[in-house]
Amino acid sequence: MKKFYLSLLTSALLSIVVLGWLIDAFSQQTHTSQDEFALQSKLLMGFSQQIAAQAVQQRADYTALLAEQFSLGLSYRATQSLALPPSLLEQINAKGGLILEDQQGFYLLYSNDALAPFHLKLRLEKPHEQDQQNDMLLTLLFYAGLCVFMGFIIAPLAKRLGVVNEAAKKFANGDLHAR
Numbered sequence: 001m002k003k004f005y006l007s008l009l010t011s012a013l014l015s016i017v018v019l020g021w022l023i024d025a026f027s028q029q030t031h032t033s034q035d036e037f038a039l040q041s042k043l044l045m046g047f048s049q050q051i052a053a054q055a056v057q058q059r060a061d062y063t064a065l066l067a068e069q070f071s072l073g074l075s076y077r078a079t080q081s082l083a084l085p086p087s088l089l090e091q092i093n094a095k096g097g098l099i100l101e102d103q104q105g106f107y108l109l110y111s112n113d114a115l116a117p118f119h120l121k122l123r124l125e126k127p128h129e130q131d132q133q134n135d136m137l138l139t140l141l142f143y144a145g146l147c148v149f150m151g152f153i154i155a156p157l158a159k160r161l162g163v164v165n166e167a168a169k170k171f172a173n174g175d176l177h178a179r
Helices: 002-030 038-052 056-070 086-092 131-172
Strands: 073-078 098-102 105-110 118-124
Touching: 002 131, 038 056, 038 073, 038 105, 038 118, 056 073, 086 098
Parallel strands: none
Antiparallel strands: 073 118, 098 105, 105 118
8 A cells, every 4th residue: 555655656746847837838838928019029130220321310200200100109318317237238239129128018129320329219019819718728637637547557456456345355255266
């Protein structure tokens, strides 16, 4: 009986670890964090080229016009107003810009040599995914996998226990040759 409990405990722990790892790997593969805002990043880089073509005095007004025409949260701001470390300030000038998150959501910052010392800020709308349904599906998958894995471990033990139970019934009825 001690072996039964140990094998049951070991199989439960093993199945939890293995299934958790597999489901986590599956969940990580379906989530592409880098490409969520790729379109907005390209759009902002295109806007920066259009804004850079304007005279310096007209850039703020032209940015407001673009924001109104495209119904976007686009703004033209001084880079000095950002309280960021130098490593993040360098990422603003990189291709694709810098994605940050605040209480209101995500926003993308981008600048280039033509816009310096200013940058563009684009408020991003993250697509609402079915996170809750996905989490519920993964949870159900985890518990179903746990039950199946435990079933494979317990089935031979339960079968042997059934044989022992039948032999005990026969022995109790007086059949002393039952094994």
